[in-house]
Amino acid sequence: MNPTRERDVQSFESVVIRFAGDSGDGMQITGNQFTHTSAVIGNDLATFPDYPAEIRAPAGTRPGVSGFQVRFSSADIHTPGDQPDVLVAMNPAALVVNIRDLKPGGIALVNTGQFSDSDLKKAGLTKSPLTDGTLAGFRVIEIDINKRVTEALKGTTLTSKEVQRCKNFYTLGLMYWLYNRPLDTTIKWLEEKFAKLPALAEANKLALQAGYNAGDIHELFQGRYEVAPCSSMPPGTYRNIMGNDAIAMGLVAGAQLAGLQPFLGSYPITPASGILEALAAYKHYGVITFQAEDEIAAICSALGAAYAGCLGITTTSGPGVALKTEAMGLAVSVELPLVIVNVQRGGPSTGLPTKTEQADLLQAIFGRNGEAPIPVIAASTPSDAFDAAVEACRIAVQYMTPVILLSDGYIANGAEPWMLPRVEDLKPFPVKFVEPNPEGGFQPYARDAKLARPWAKPGTQGLEHRVGGLEKAHLTGNISNDPDNHEFMVRMRQNKVMGIRESIPTPNVFGDSTGDVLVVGWGSTRGSITSAVEELRKKGRKVGSLHLRHVWPLPKDLDKIMACFRSVLVPEMNLGQMARVLRSEYPQQNIISYPKVQGQPFRTTELVKKIESLLEK
Amino acid sequence: MAEAQALTKKDFKSDQDVRWCPGCGDYAILNCVQGIMASIGVPKHQICFVSGIGCSSRFPYYMNTFGFHSIHGRAPAFATGIKAANPDLSVWMVTGDGDGLSIGGNHMAHILRRNVDVKILLFNNEIYGLTKGQYSPTSPQGLKTKTSPMGSVDRPMDPVSFALGCGATFVARTIDTHLKHMEQVLLAAAHHKGTAFVEIYQNCVIFNDGAFDAFAEKTVRDDKTIDLRPGQPMVFGKSLDKGLKVDGWEPRIVTAAEADVWRPDTHSPGPAFVMSQMDSNPAMPRPLGIFRDVAAPIFDAALHEQIRRATSTKGPGTLEKLLHSGETWTVR
Structure with missing residues (x-):
């Protein structure tokens, strides 16, 4: 934060707020509303919701803490920020779980209404963190939100339990005051959300307004802050947009560009269910959704x-992919187009369902019996997920192949402003089905220039x-056990998939195109990598980055790009899976793996430090 | 439908050599199915056969229609996808006791409860054939096989009882050696709207020969089986002199004159279930024919009805509408 004092309103380029509370406290809604309002007033932004796997862990406990981090900025940003400037803690558990991340000197806004002895006990504390020195070095704002919201809603017909559920909107109002944001976007949302429960809409609006007014009345803060609209947005x-929604829209768009009706067969699984839910609401786009009995x-x-x-x-997460x-x-064998979306989460097995990871890469590229090549595409940000989904559809229909689209929990639930494509x-990629009664008969395993077979729709004369899954004879598709035919078909399928290379661009290098370190990334590490490279280049370092959308087959000429750098660093949220792939494809390159498997995205500072350590060598 | 009417059994034979063991019951079923296909009034390009894995699942390769030989146990899911994608198709599914009730039991339950408009033929030979003779979920207790050298300790399941329990709207049973009966049952299945489940007792000459002889062998068949015919008295025997009466929950054998009338469309599938459970009582005739036949909303039709309704209330979705469906703002 670089404050420039101007009366009692301080301006900042970028601010990070983390809302933290019990999983029943509505922190995700609060964060989303703050994000939405900031988006509408023109900030660039990035979000990171971090919530527990349990729907409602025992109230007030540490495992039940749900957090939502939002960074809003007047400049172009790529990540939700490493450390919050402001921590909003609704209870002791939320405070102690999150305080270690707060920036030194940052603001800790604490709801003291939830700090009774029993609240402390639930959080596993014997002493109050408000008095035991935990908060030394932070600017602490204490406010009894429980009491304030009760006062604000006096005279409504709500029960005291219902009143307490409006705490999050009181808190949101307070934050809106502090950062000088308008209330109208949230008021409109409340009116729509509670259209059938006007009493609840009214109560939440009152709480929001009361929180906003409290900023003025109670002089809790030394002044207000401002983050101007982002001027560098094109x-x-x-x-x-959130990643899951972007994928849903991209799949609908991809189907329309192909001239096809989309059919989604899916089974609910965290963190992919949002795509099924979104597509189920797109029936007027002709989308057929089928919630199947299993993966x-x-x-x-x-x-x-x-x-x-x-x-x-089909949409799922890692454990579901295993079943599919x-x-x-x-x-692969019947050569039909199919888009398989894997929103990756921490593994193995059930692993960390609500946390992010990129450890399904090798499963995606190689994880099948037999020689079964499948192209793999990775989305890199919430808005990029739209383009990645369209691209997955294009490859699927043009090459008559299943395609795996990788996303992850960080992209799925994260949000950012998306400049809508026109x-x-x-570009449409219309499918041409085989016409009825072709002259000379029909050969289901004939090939076009891309080695794709024809798509013949049942119902066509x-x-x-x-x-079927038995090996097929070239051209006729009849069952064949012929040894030479088997090798021919194995190579045919392999060549077809590797031939996709011809239709994909070599990615541009961001930053320096020759230098000391090239950072090669894929998937959701994009934001942190871009920020780290930007930071180092400001310091005069010769670094660049390259981000892979097509992770299999890899685009052409990567070796030429890598050769322009002394070393290649591959940060990923696994134990080095992409590094392994790159080493086997480009054995002559100096490829250094930088793994992180904590269920958490890379921090920019971590990457900067790692790259600097390579520069010193 | 002129084209369809002109079709004969021969039109439904594919150019592939049939490769079941000589004497396999599958030949009779294939022959019968090819025959009735010519008479159901559907052009062959509108027909799709779907199967899983197993001896029976080779069936689609021998039908000159569209066909999908899929994955072990998963044919119901493929059939559901095909039918949902194009409800105009006549979709037939061929499966076996292992494919349909063991590895694929879950999918079978769900296609039946959803009432997808698919006709299911379950060839039950009470053995695993393609893997060369292991006991199946319908093998009788005590059956000695390669994986049960001292006799199987598993209790068998009854496919008809299972289907009824899943809420199937059409459930029937027939035998590979009784062509005329098979033809009637398959035609009734073809004309049912919704999922039709037909268990076909099918003799495996290699690994379980004669499994059904005790009641299906031609010399005893009339006395040891009863054909459940909707709206007809439940009579059986060579001279149709015996009948069934259901007192309370237990059926008993009576004279033909005292026999109850069979109704497969009662509100509860209870009577059909009582019939299906006679299997385990060797004193009673083995019931064949139509156990259940009721009307219910059809899954695939309902899916498309929702799409039609959403489109008419919200207007057809366009790319422009899709992109601008949330709250937007403009940067100048």
Whole structure:
């Protein structure tokens, strides 16, 4: 924060707030509302919701703490920030879990209404952190929100329990005052959300307004702060977007660009369920959603729908991918388009369902029985997930192949402003089904220039044919056990997938195109990598970064780019899976892995430190 | 439908050589299915056969229709996807006792409860054939196989009882050796709207030969089986002199004149369930025919009805609308 004093309003370029409370305290809603309002007034922003796997862990305990971090800025930003400037703690557990992240000298806004002895006990504390020195070095604002919200809602018909549930909007109002934000976006949201419960809408509005007024009346703060709209955002129409929603929209757009009806077969799983939920609401776009009995039925139904002429889609997370593996092999064998979305989470097994990780990369590229090549694409930010989903659809239909689209928990739940693409800039890739009664008969395993086989829709006269998982004879698709034919078909499928290289661009290098360190990333590490490279280049370091959207097959000419640097650093949220792939593809390059597997994204400072350590060598 | 009417059994034979063991019951079923396909009034390009894995699941390769030989146990999911994608198709699923009730039991339960408009033929030979003779979920207790050298200790499941329990709207049973009966049952299944589940007793000549001889062998068949015909008295026997009466919950054998009339459309599937459980009583005739036949909303039709309704109230979705569906702001 670089304050420039101007009467009692201080301006900052960028501020990070973390809202933390019990999982029942509504912190995700509070954070989302703050984000939305900041988006609408024109800040650049990035968010990081961090919530427990339990829906409602015992109230007041540390495992029950739910957090939402938002960074809003007047300059271009790429990450939700390493350390919050402001921590809002609704109870003792939220305070002690999050205080170690707060920036030295930062503001800790604490709800003292939730600090009774029993509250402390629930958080596993014997002494109050308000008095035991825990908060030394921070600016502490104590406010009894429980009491304030009760006063504010006196005279309403709400029960005292219902009144307490409005605490988050009181807190939000306070933050709106502190950072000089308008209330109207949230008021509109409340009116829509509680359209059928006007008493609740009214109470939350009262709480919001009371919180806002409290900033003025009670002189809790020394002054107000301001973060101006971001002036470097390119002109255009924007909306705030979360990764799961972007994927849902990208899949609908991809289907429309292909001229197909989308069919989603899916089974609920954290953190991917949001895509199924979003697509279920897109029925007027012709989307068929099928909530299957399990992960296997989900992908099998999608592949069945693909056979029948739909764009087949299945969405899941790592454990679900494990179950879908056999069907993915069948999709490779029958050569039908299918988009498989894996919103990665911490593993192995059930692992860390609500935390982020990138440890399914090798599973995506190689994790099937037999030689079963599947192209893999990775989204890098919430808004990029839209483009990545469209690209997955394009490859699937143009190459008649299953495609894996990797996202992760960080992208799924994170949000950022998205400059909407213009419809006319979205390039269609219409599918041409085989026409009825082709002259000379129909060969289901003939090939086009891309080595893709024809797509023949059941219901079309003269195209009756059978597909299945048994090895097929070239051209006819009849069952074949012929040894030479098997090798021919294995190589055919491999060559087809590797040939996708011809249709993908070599990514641009950000920063220096020759120098000391090239940071190669994929997926959600993009923001931290970009910020780290920007920071180091400001210091005059010769560093660049390259971000891979197409992680399999890899784009052409990567070796030439890497050769322009002394070393290549690959940060990823796994034990070095992409580094392993790059080493095997480019054995002559000096590839250094930088793994982090904590269920948390990379901090910019961590990356800066790591790159600097390489520069010193 | 002129094209469909002109079709014959031959039109449904594919150019692939049929490779089941000589004497396998599957041949009779294939022959019967190809025959009725010519008479259901659906053009062959509108027909799709879906299967899982196993001897029976090779079936689609021998039908000159569209076909998908899928994954072990998963045919119901594929069939559901195909039917949901294109409800105009006539979708048939072929499975076995292992494929449909063991590895794929979960999917079978769900396609039945959803009432997807798919016709399911479950070939039950009470053995694993393609993996060469291990006991299956329908093998009788005590059956000695390669994996049960001292006799299977598993209790068998009854496919008809299972289907009824899942809320199936059409449940029937027939035998590979009784072509005329099979034809009637399959035609009734073809004309049912919703999921039709047909268990077909099918003899595996190699690994479980004669499994159904005790009641299916031609010389005893009339006395040891009863054909459940909707709206008809439950009579059986060579001279149709015996009948069934259900007193309370227990069926008993009576004279033909005293026999109850069979109704597969009662509100509760209870009567059908009582019939299906006669299997375990060797004193009673083995019931064949139509256990259950009721009307219920169809899954695939309901899916498309929702899409139609959403489109008519919200207007068809366009890319422009999609992108601008949230709250937007403009940077100049």
